[in-house]
Amino acid sequence: MTPAPPRRTAAFVAAALVALGTAGCSAPAGTSAPSPSLTSWSYSGADGPAHWSGVAPACADWAGARQSPVDIVTGELKRDDSAAPVRVDYGSTPFAVEDNGHAIEAVPQDAEAGSIELGGRIYRLQQFHFHAASEHTVDGVQADAELHLVHRAAGGEVAVLGVLLTEGEGNPALGALVDSSDAAHTAPAVIDPAALLPASGASARYTGSLTTPPCTEGVSWNVFLTPTTLSRAQLDALTGAHPANHRPVQPLHGRTVTAVRAG
Ligand SMILES: [Zn+2]
Numbered sequence: 001m002t003p004a005p006p007r008r009t010a011a012f013v014a015a016a017l018v019a020l021g022t023a024g025c026s027a028p029a030g031t032s033a034p035s036p037s038l039t040s041w042s043y044s045g046a047d048g049p050a051h052w053s054g055v056a057p058a059c060a061d062w063a064g065a066r067q068s069p070v071d072i073v074t075g076e077l078k079r080d081d082s083a084a085p086v087r088v089d090y091g092s093t094p095f096a097v098e099d100n101g102h103a104i105e106a107v108p109q110d111a112e113a114g115s116i117e118l119g120g121r122i123y124r125l126q127q128f129h130f131h132a133a134s135e136h137t138v139d140g141v142q143a144d145a146e147l148h149l150v151h152r153a154a155g156g157e158v159a160v161l162g163v164l165l166t167e168g169e170g171n172p173a174l175g176a177l178v179d180s181s182d183a184a185h186t187a188p189a190v191i192d193p194a195a196l197l198p199a200s201g202a203s204a205r206y207t208g209s210l211t212t213p214p215c216t217e218g219v220s221w222n223v224f225l226t227p228t229t230l231s232r233a234q235l236d237a238l239t240g241a242h243p244a245n246h247r248p249v250q251p252l253h254g255r256t257v258t259a260v261r262a263g
Pocket of ligand 1: 131211
C-alpha cells in the first residue's frame, strides 16, 4: 500500500536522466553520442581519439572547445613583437626514462630541475615525452616527431613547449636519453633538455589543452616553428615503441595563434 518504493524508483530514474543530460552537455549537438564509459584509450580503433570523450568529457569537440593540437597556419599568425620569447632555465640533470604506455617519457629526479618563464609566469618542468608523427602541423605538414616539455606553475597552471623534430643530423647531447629509452637500460639519463630546443627561431603561442585524456584545457602552448634535427636512429629510439601516438589536429574555433619573435 505504501507509495514510498515507487516514488524512490521514480526519483532514482529522474536523477539518472538528469545525470545523463549533464554528461551530454559536453557533447556537440548533431554528432554521434559519446561512447559508453571507456576505461582506457589509445590512438586507433574503438578507444581511439574520436572516442576519447568516453574517457574524459573535455576531449569532445564542440563550438567552445579549445583543444590541442592545432594546425599552425603561418600566413594567419598574429604577429606580436611585444610578446617576450619564452625564457628557458634548464641544466644537466638526471631523468628517469620510462614507457608510460602511450609514449617514452622522461621525469626529472629533482623537483627543481628546470623552469621556464612564459607570459610573466614561472613554470617548473614536470616531464617531457615524444609523439610520432608530430601533433602540431605547420601549414598542414606533419614533422617526423614532436617533443612536449610539460611544466606547471605554483598555482597549477600548465605550459607546454612543443618542439618539432625532423630527421637529419644527429644530436650528440642525447646519447644518455637514447640509451635510457631502451627497456634494458634503467639508469637515469643525465641530460640538459635545452639540447632538445632549436637554436633560434620564432614560436607560435596559443591557449589549448593536453593532447591526451583528460584533455584538460587552459594550457599555454609555445610551439617552436624551427624544428630540431635528430638522426633516424635517435628518432627510432625515442618513438619506435609508439610510432603512431599523435592526436589529430583540433579546430581553432576562433582562437588566435600569435607569432612570437625568436629569443
Ligand atoms: Zn604530448
